[in-house]
Amino acid sequence: MARNFSIESLENAQPAPVDYETEGFDGPQPGNVAPFPKDPLFRAPIADAGAAPEPRVNRQYMSIINAAMDVLSARLICLIAVIGAVIMFGYAVYDPIPWRTYTVVAYACVVLFPTIYLHLRKG
Numbered sequence: 001m002a003r004n005f006s007i008e009s010l011e012n013a014q015p016a017p018v019d020y021e022t023e024g025f026d027g028p029q030p031g032n033v034a035p036f037p038k039d040p041l042f043r044a045p046i047a048d049a050g051a052a053p054e055p056r057v058n059r060q061y062m063s064i065i066n067a068a069m070d071v072l073s074a075r076l077i078c079l080i081a082v083i084g085a086v087i088m089f090g091y092a093v094y095d096p097i098p099w100r101t102y103t104v105v106a107y108a109c110v111v112l113f114p115t116i117y118l119h120l121r122k123g
């Protein structure tokens with residue numbers, strides 16, 4: 001059996017009354033509702049909410065972060081080159097074949113030594 005619903009039937013529909021005693025409803029009785037709590041969540045909106053407050057930035061803190069990033073950026077590239085060289089040299093010593101040895105020497109000459117030179121020159 002198919003039921004046809006319409007907007008008119010929904011507008012005139014009334015919910016069935018709830019029998020609080022038999023259905024085990026555990027909430028407050030109708031008409032016995034507590035008011036909203038005095039919580040900051042429900043306070044009135046601020047009248048002048050157009051502009052955000054200026055952020056407080058400690059200039060000394062920002063200069064320390066910039067100095068740390070300069071040091072890390074200069075040393076991090078050198079550290080990556082050294083770690084790569086250690087891995088390559090370890091693999092070349094573990095299984096020495098001529099092409100692997102040539103590759104490690106080329107890496108040291110083209111990447112590792114210039115990076116270390118620039119790091120020592122920069123200070």
